[in-house]
Amino acid sequence: MGSESPTQIPFIDFCSDPGALEPGSVGWSLLCQEVRAALEMYGCFELAYDGLPVQLRDDMFEAMKRLFDLPLETKLKNYSTKIYHGYIGQSDVVPLYESLGVEDASRLDAARAFTDLMWPEGNPWFCDTLKSLSERMWELENLVRRMIYDSYGAGKYCELDVENSSSIFRVMKYKAPEQGEESAMGLVAHTDKNLITVLCPNEVEGLQVQSKAGHWIHLTPRNASFIVMMGDAFKAWSNGRLHPAKHRVVMSGDKERFSFGVFSMPKEEVTIEVPPELVDRDHPLLFKPFQYMDYVSFYYSTDDGMNKENALEIYAGV
Ligand SMILES: O=C(O)CCC(=O)C(=O)O
């Protein structure tokens, strides 16, 4: 893979050596370094992981079709005062895109509240699928997070930081472009603002990641793999080491694309702070402590253009 214009993102296999998922083992240390290198260089990687039954993800893709087929007025009930937490869709900028979000969906009460909102007559199957899948995705997020912390010798902060985090489970649908249109923007280029995003796309391609050199890499994920993506908040925590990958979705062909993912973020009252282990003479402090939602509000209040590109540096840079 040439570093000038890579055609793929790194692929990391969590299945080949189950012993490597034991913190403290030799395999674990090697995996931590591999994860760190991928996230510093590309800001993302494709992951093979067998801790989540394929049937469960297939059930979710099946359930998502029915969810998105509900009337718009029902989907709009998934409303949140928090930015990017509820229903998003009907946008002139990305008319193919629609998504719904459930905060802390691994909690039964949260999964049930969402399900009851969408299906007042009840839908226990959807509720169970949502809860189980969110739980497993959250475990996976925690595993990757632990690897990142350990790779920087900052493992002692991990448990508390995980406790101080929340998550959104989002389901996304992208319609195929209009007939006669070769391709169309499904989701405009952005970096995620949160800590870690773990995505699970269906078999329809469309996700593209920008390399540091500025080339768009078209992802062709292997069957049943996951995409792990760094967000701005983790870049700040790592004192600039982790690279938030810029990505977008471009739709072509005649098939709808579905994906779901877990987006982790610090709880509202929690301050993101660079651990002292990550600051030294060669790595002077780059970011002031800040609260995640304040940064998100800042990001969405700025105009398009330069400010959006460097929002983290403008908002929290020292
Ligand atoms: O659907 C995808 O694969 C990407 C979604 C995404 O980038 C996002 O929701 O931030």
Ligand SMILES: [Fe+2]
């Ligand atoms: Fe994203």
